[in-house]
Amino acid sequence: MDIVLYAIGALLALALIFGAILGFAAIRFKVEGNPIVDQINEILPQTQCGQCGYPGCRPYAEAIANGDAINKCPPGGQATINTLADLLDVEPEPLDAEHGQESITKVAFIREAECIGCTKCIQACPVDAILGAAKQMHTVISDECTGCDLCVEPCPVDCIEMRPVDITVRTWSWALPQPNHGKAGLIATDLRGQTV
Amino acid sequence: MNAIVKSPHQDIQSPVAGSQVIASSERKIWPLTGGVHPEENKHQSTSRPVSVPPLPETLVLPLSQHAGLPADPLIRVGNKVLKGQMIAKASGFVSAALHAPTSGTVTAIENRPIPHASGFYDLCIILETDGQELWCQLAPVADYRQLSPAELVEKVRDAGISGMGGAGFPTAIKLAPGTAINTLIINGTECEPYITADDMLMREKADAVIQGAEILQYMLGARECLIGIEDNKPEAITAMRRAAAGKNIDIVVFPTIYPSGGEKQLIQILTGQEVPSGKLPADLGMVVQNVGTAVAVKDAIVDGKPLISRITTLTGDALAAPQNVDVLIGTLAQDLLQYAALKTSELSTLVFGGPMMGFTVDRMDIPVIKTSNCLIAATEDEFPAAPDAQACIRCGHCAEACPSSLLPQQLYWHARAENHEQLMHHNLFDCIECGACSFVCPSSIPLVQYYRASKGAIRTQEAKHTKSERSKQRYEDRLARLEQEKAEKEAKRKANAERAAKLKAAKTAEQTGSDAKAEEDPIQAAIARAKARKAAAAAGNSEPASGRQASDRPLSAKQKELKVQLSMAKAQAKKTERALAAAEASAELKGDRKDIEQLKSNLAMLNEQVSQLQQAFDENSQDSASKDSPEKPVKVAKPALSDNEKKRKVELAMAKAALKKAERALAAAVESGFPDEQENTESFKQAVEACQANIKRLEAEASEPPAETAIPPSADAKPSAKAKAPLTDEAKKLKIESAMANAAVKKLQRAIASTGEDEQDTLKQQLVAAEQKAAELKQALESLS
Numbered sequence: 001m002d003i004v005l006y007a008i009g010a011l012l013a014l015a016l017i018f019g020a021i022l023g024f025a026a027i028r029f030k031v032e033g034n035p036i037v038d039q040i041n042e043i044l045p046q047t048q049c050g051q052c053g054y055p056g057c058r059p060y061a062e063a064i065a066n067g068d069a070i071n072k073c074p075p076g077g078q079a080t081i082n083t084l085a086d087l088l089d090v091e092p093e094p095l096d097a098e099h100g101q102e103s104i105t106k107v108a109f110i111r112e113a114e115c116i117g118c119t120k121c122i123q124a125c126p127v128d129a130i131l132g133a134a135k136q137m138h139t140v141i142s143d144e145c146t147g148c149d150l151c152v153e154p155c156p157v158d159c160i161e162m163r164p165v166d167i168t169v170r171t172w173s174w175a176l177p178q179p180n181h182g183k184a185g186l187i188a189t190d191l192r193g194q195t196v
Numbered sequence: 197m198n199a200i201v202k203s204p205h206q207d208i209q210s211p212v213a214g215s216q217v218i219a220s221s222e223r224k225i226w227p228l229t230g231g232v233h234p235e236e237n238k239h240q241s242t243s244r245p246v247s248v249p250p251l252p253e254t255l256v257l258p259l260s261q262h263a264g265l266p267a268d269p270l271i272r273v274g275n276k277v278l279k280g281q282m283i284a285k286a287s288g289f290v291s292a293a294l295h296a297p298t299s300g301t302v303t304a305i306e307n308r309p310i311p312h313a314s315g316f317y318d319l320c321i322i323l324e325t326d327g328q329e330l331w332c333q334l335a336p337v338a339d340y341r342q343l344s345p346a347e348l349v350e351k352v353r354d355a356g357i358s359g360m361g362g363a364g365f366p367t368a369i370k371l372a373p374g375t376a377i378n379t380l381i382i383n384g385t386e387c388e389p390y391i392t393a394d395d396m397l398m399r400e401k402a403d404a405v406i407q408g409a410e411i412l413q414y415m416l417g418a419r420e421c422l423i424g425i426e427d428n429k430p431e432a433i434t435a436m437r438r439a440a441a442g443k444n445i446d447i448v449v450f451p452t453i454y455p456s457g458g459e460k461q462l463i464q465i466l467t468g469q470e471v472p473s474g475k476l477p478a479d480l481g482m483v484v485q486n487v488g489t490a491v492a493v494k495d496a497i498v499d500g501k502p503l504i505s506r507i508t509t510l511t512g513d514a515l516a517a518p519q520n521v522d523v524l525i526g527t528l529a530q531d532l533l534q535y536a537a538l539k540t541s542e543l544s545t546l547v548f549g550g551p552m553m554g555f556t557v558d559r560m561d562i563p564v565i566k567t568s569n570c571l572i573a574a575t576e577d578e579f580p581a582a583p584d585a586q587a588c589i590r591c592g593h594c595a596e597a598c599p600s601s602l603l604p605q606q607l608y609w610h611a612r613a614e615n616h617e618q619l620m621h622h623n624l625f626d627c628i629e630c631g632a633c634s635f636v637c638p639s640s641i642p643l644v645q646y647y648r649a650s651k652g653a654i655r656t657q658e659a660k661h662t663k664s665e666r667s668k669q670r671y672e673d674r675l676a677r678l679e680q681e682k683a684e685k686e687a688k689r690k691a692n693a694e695r696a697a698k699l700k701a702a703k704t705a706e707q708t709g710s711d712a713k714a715e716e717d718p719i720q721a722a723i724a725r726a727k728a729r730k731a732a733a734a735a736g737n738s739e740p741a742s743g744r745q746a747s748d749r750p751l752s753a754k755q756k757e758l759k760v761q762l763s764m765a766k767a768q769a770k771k772t773e774r775a776l777a778a779a780e781a782s783a784e785l786k787g788d789r790k791d792i793e794q795l796k797s798n799l800a801m802l803n804e805q806v807s808q809l810q811q812a813f814d815e816n817s818q819d820s821a822s823k824d825s826p827e828k829p830v831k832v833a834k835p836a837l838s839d840n841e842k843k844r845k846v847e848l849a850m851a852k853a854a855l856k857k858a859e860r861a862l863a864a865a866v867e868s869g870f871p872d873e874q875e876n877t878e879s880f881k882q883a884v885e886a887c888q889a890n891i892k893r894l895e896a897e898a899s900e901p902p903a904e905t906a907i908p909p910s911a912d913a914k915p916s917a918k919a920k921a922p923l924t925d926e927a928k929k930l931k932i933e934s935a936m937a938n939a940a941v942k943k944l945q946r947a948i949a950s951t952g953e954d955e956q957d958t959l960k961q962q963l964v965a966a967e968q969k970a971a972e973l974k975q976a977l978e979s980l981s
Contacts, residue, residue, distance in 0.1 A: 046664035048671050056671070079657075127670040146667045169260065171659075172314040173652020176611070177585065177645045 264290030408490030
């Protein structure tokens with residue numbers, strides 16, 4: 001009987017010790033903020049375009065952390081959805097067409113001859129990628145442009161257009177080889193007797 | 197017929213098993229991990245000496261012939277340039293300059309097809325040659341040891357030298373690594389099939405190679421210099437040994453195996469050391485340079501000539517005269533192939549570079565650039581179309597062949613799944629894209645293309661991520677800036693408001709400063725002012741403006757009250773002053789000084805009243821109809837007393853006396869009863885009318901200038917005993933009331949007379965009440981007067 005009591009006593013003592021250690025660790029190594037929001041925000045493309053219905057990437061990241069759908073980001077496209085699904089351990093879904101379609105990377109372009117220098121687009125740009133001053137011609141710093149589209153709407157003379165980013169010698173890369181139709185996935189001996 | 201280069205049936209051989217070290221030096225060599233033995237096909241192009249093709253009419257010089265940023269053009273279209281003149285400068289640290297390969301005219305700077313796997317166009321300088329071959333001013337260095345390594349590096353940079361082996365990394369950067377370099381390795385391996393450019397260079401320019409190696413060794417401060425050559429180039433080895441005799445340079449010969457010419461592979465063979473993943477040879481204290489680069493460095497330093505030409509192999513079964521040519525950079529492939537007697541009908545594939553790592557191009561107007569070591573014009577038989585890829589059977593040959601000890605099969609699966617994380621985990625970026633795995637793959641899977649595509653995708657992803665990071669930063673910066681601007685605006689507004697408030701406060705403080713003195717005792721102040729005015733008035737000086745300032749002070753309720761009284765008193769005083777002045781004027785005419793004396797005494801009295809005003813006002817504010825007599829003198833005294841007023845006062849006194857008499861008469865009449873009621877009514881009416889007229893006249897007189905009213909009083913003042921003297925408002929009211937009461941009394945008397953006995957009692961009672969009222973009113977009138 002004593003042995004049982006000793007065992008219980010020892011276990012209780014251990015439980016108390018480890019409980020104390022855990023409690024201390026919980027306070028000592030407390031993580032500030034919500035790291036998942038930062039992680040989600042890292043994955044989002046930071047165009048700040050608002051196509052998801054939130055006023056920027058971070059608000060959407062917060063919304064996702066609070067359970068919103070992960071397929072509302074057209075600029076990020078399927079790749080972002082897959083990465084998010086991976087991170088959050090959920091099933092990747094196709095892009096929600098309601099919020100737009102995945103398109104090739106574009107940047108804003110100001111037809112400078114038509115610009116009247118109203119600065120409206122400058123105020124709209126979330127990343128300060130438009131250069132200009134009142135009554136001076138504006139231009140887009142295309143390297144900084146995220147292609148968010150937000151400057152097109154405010155332009156009173158419709159002189160801003162979205163142009164696809166050209167692939168140059170320096171941005172080009174090889175394409176993945178296309179699997180051969182019909183014969184793909186077959187080894188040489190499998191081809192024997194096939195009517196293809 | 198040459199054998200097919202890329203054969204899935206080609207087996208891999210153990211590098212160690214096939215090694216036959218011809219090296220006479222005792223230097224130890226290490227075996228290469230993996231590697232393959234493709235058909236060499238080098239003999240075709242080594243049978244002829246290096247020749248110089250005729251000067252082409254046009255040279256096309258891409259601005260991006262090297263790794264890094266494209267060069268920045270220094271010339272304009274139409275400019276004449278001399279041979280060796282710099283026509284584009286390096287636009288950054290990782291960039292290289294470009295020089296005119298011959299003299300001529302720049303006809304255009306435009307997009308042209310360039311030797312690139314993408315088949316894209318890029319910006320090129322188009323040079324129309326003039327055939328003069330006029331050199332620009334050169335600056336050769338007689339003894340390079342007189343210059344510091346840094347100066348030599350600068351010369352190399354200005355010569356626009358980039359790696360001639362294939363990657364095209366700017367040489368100057370490799371020559372200033374920032375870490376101590378022990379070993380300089382000159383790469384004469386040239387392991388890839390078909391290519392013999394370095395072989396021919398070493399055979400024909402061995403001295404230049406050795407000289408270049410010495411310069412490089414001096415520049416790097418390297419203790420030892422190794423020149424690695426595969427054992428399949430015996431002529432080159434002989435020539436190099438002869439040239440290097442007696443010099444601190446080791447010619448190291450090792451067995452032929454592909455890809456021993458890779459930088460890291462060569463280091464492993466020659467030193468046994470492995471360059472760690474993600475590190476550079478410089479981190480191990482080594483620098484590897486191609487033999488072609490060594491010659492270019494020698495040309496740049498000793499002869500002062502920039503990099504404007506190179507040795508390129510022209511080979512392939514479609515050429516009748518395969519050979520190596522010393523070609524000007526920018527010469528078009530079509531010109532060279534023509535020179536090497538291209539059999540156009542047999543040409544099926546044109547390859548830039550070797551069969552393992554090169555790329556095919558689909559046109560011939562592409563120029564030779566600094567990195568173009570070989571052009572293969574292949575026939576259909578030579579380079580048959582790649583067989584269809586089949587399923588991976590997991591044979592593992594690729595892993596055995598890989599010189600970088602990677603797992604090509606795993607990489608293949610992950611590349612197909614686009615699982616970038618796993619690709620990184622399997623060190624995809626250590627792949628040198630040598631093609632050994634594809635070469636041995638029994639299923640003909642284009643493995644390298646998978647890796648290249650994956651590398652590109654990962655780089656794109658990283659670039660996107662970098663950009664998104666930057667965008668995020670910019671976005672946050674912008675938000676911060678907007679916030680700051682807002683805060684600044686707010687602060688500014690606040691500061692403005694504060695300043696305005698301060699200004700206002702300062703103003704009011706100025707005012708209250710004077711006010712405070714005034715507020716200490718307004719009455720005292722008023723007295724003081726009144727005294728001052730009195731003094732002025734006594735001197736016959738009127739200063740009406742002096743009292744005005746007091747009117748607009750912010751004051752408490754009590755002070756306001758005081759102020760009102762004060763202003764009233766002042767107004768009276770002023771009026772009196774004016775009256776005094778007028779009286780003095782009229783007195784001068786009439787010679788009557790008595791009025792003036794009286795006015796002066798009045799003024800004095802008024803000034804005294806100012807001090808009593810507080811109390812007087814309080815009492816005054818009670819019932820205006822109250823019959824409190826003590827206040828009356830004050831009230832009555834208020835109107836300014838001019839000489840005319842004085843007269844009126846006299847009249848008033850007389851009228852009062854008359855009133856008293858009339859009242860007494862009235863009382864007697866009331867007592868005596870009704871017999872003479874008709875007369876009484878008549879006389880009362882007259883009295884009322886006279887009284888009203890009198891009042892009107894007196895009011896008019898009061899508002900009119902005092903001097904005009906000299907006559908009227910005597911005219912109306914006399915009438916009967918009932919005539920009422922001019923009275924104050926209260927007196928008037930009392931009089932009207934008393935008249936009404938009298939009228940009521942008379943009515944009652946008439947009623948008593950006309951009615952019977954029984955009704956007379958009530959009427960009499962009413963009469964008594966009416967009489968009582970009349971008596972009271974009379975009394976009030978009496979006390980008033």
